Amino acid sequence: MGGSPSLPEVSLTADRVVLITGGNTGIGYETAKWIAMRGARVIIACRSEERAKAAIEQMQAEFKEERSKGTPGLCSCETLALEFMALDLASLKSVESFIDNFKAKEIKLHILLCNAGIALHAQEYTEDGFEIMFQVNYLGHFLLVAKLLPLMLNSGEDCRLIFVSSEAHRTASFDLDKAQGKHHTKENFKRLLYYGNSKLYQIMQMYVLNRRLQKTNVTINSLHPGIVETEIARNSTDLQAWKLFFQLAKLVHVTKTPIEGAKTSITAAVNPQFKDTRDAYFVDMKISQPNSLARDQEKQEALWRYSVDCLKDFIKTEDMNYLEEL
Ligand SMILES: NC(=O)c1ccc[n+]([C@@H]2O[C@H](COP(=O)([O-])OP(=O)(O)OC[C@H]3O[C@@H](n4cnc5c(N)ncnc54)[C@H](OP(=O)(O)O)[C@@H]3O)[C@@H](O)[C@H]2O)c1
Structure with missing residues (x-):
């Protein structure tokens, strides 16, 4: 992390509510733990209760350890919220x-x-009929965001929505007719392309939402955490290729540990310096620039309409009207 800015000194209170999807491992684990250690109430939204509860126990134990070492900046609470x-x-x-x-x-x-998120997954379709990386990384979050935004709009000052995206968005292509990859066979399905697409869509969603929410208390930003040593590709059918890529990245010193990867998420979430920042794509805790495809307004709006249509059984058009009326 040579030359990177350091984490902000922030003190949070338990009436500050933070929701993080996938907080039981990897980058999410470190992000949740760091923010909870500063005093906020942190909810980790995970698919396995067993893994999530074990993660919370582990975070509590690590907090006690940090306290006994006298680590500065920790909340004065007995246990993390x-x-x-x-x-x-x-x-x-x-x-x-x-x-x-x-x-x-x-x-x-x-x-x-x-x-x-999941990465480099083999071709698979969810119970809802969508390509699995499209749904887990993008569409599922779209539904979550659409329905929780009204709550955030009523939660007072400095509310932040953050998409953990990826530099893999640069490998993406934009063709909504092929968004579900159904023209591919299992054998020629392009796992990196579809991962990249899902990460591109997250950045595009950021721009669409900021256009609608610019006069409100909610800011939306996105980020790339770095090449982080987690188990992100554990469901890949080609784990060896990922491991090789990672080893090569390690040789040239461009990999990060989960806490180093979490620093960019923590910065976007709680650094007071970015309180009013919108449309930022953070890399290494600094504002960077996504590619021109991600910034294409016409395509962003097409994606928005496509996504709302995908969710027509879950979101009625009138449910989204609040966004147009702000
Ligand atoms: N690691 C990298 O190099 C890298 C690079 C760029 C971007 N990112 C992004 O960083 C984010 C975090 O990834 P990570 O590297 O920390 O990977 P990770 O350690 O595998 O963590 C991913 C998290 O997502 C959860 N998850 C997976 N499928 C889910 C589902 N269907 N419903 C709810 N939660 C689900 C996992 O839960 P389980 O434990 O139940 O599987 C886990 O908590 C991802 O969005 C990833 O795309 C990572």
Whole structure:
């Protein structure tokens, strides 16, 4: 991380609510833990209760250890305000019940980190009929965001929505007729292309939402965490190729540990310096620029219409009217 800016000194309170998808491992784990250690209430939305509860226990243990070492900047709380809620982004029904359960808590929502993701997955379709990386990385989050935004709009100052995207968006192509990859066979399905597409769509969604929310308390940003040593490609059918890529990246010192990768998410989520920042694509904790395809306004709006259509059984047109009326 030579030359990178350092993490901000922030103190948060338990009435600041942070929701992070996929917070039980990897970059999400470190992001959730760091933010909770500064005092916020952090909800990790994960598909496995067992793994999420084990992760929370581990975070509590690591917090105690940090406290006993006298690490500066920690909250004065006895235990971290961490919770688990069930969410499987590969099932739109699961996303819907998550939203109902979240709303039933009658709490505010200040920071939503769309972090969960899968990469280089073999061709597979969800129970909703969508290509699995498209749904887990993009469409499931789209539904979550669409239904939780009204809550964020009523949660007061400095609410932030963050998409954990990737430099892989540069490998993407934009052709909505082929967005589900059904013209491919299992053998010639392009896993990197479809991963890249899902990451491109997240950045495009950021631009569309900022256009509609620019006069509000909610800002939307995106980021690339770096090449991070996690298990992101564990479902890949070509794990060896990923491992080789990673080893090569390690040789040239461009890989990061999960906490180093989390620093960009933490920066986007809580650094006071970026309170009013919109449309930023952070890399290495600094504002960078996504490619021109991601910035193409016409394509962004086409993607928006396509996504709303994909979700027509879950979102009625009138449900989205609040966005046009802001
Ligand atoms: N690692 C990198 O080099 C890299 C580079 C660029 C971008 N990113 C992005 O960073 C984000 C975090 O990835 P990571 O590297 O930390 O990977 P990771 O360690 O594999 O973490 C991914 C998280 O997503 C969750 N997840 C997967 N499928 C899900 C589903 N259907 N519903 C809900 N949660 C689900 C996982 O839960 P389970 O534990 O249940 O599987 C896990 O908590 C991803 O969006 C990824 O695209 C990573």
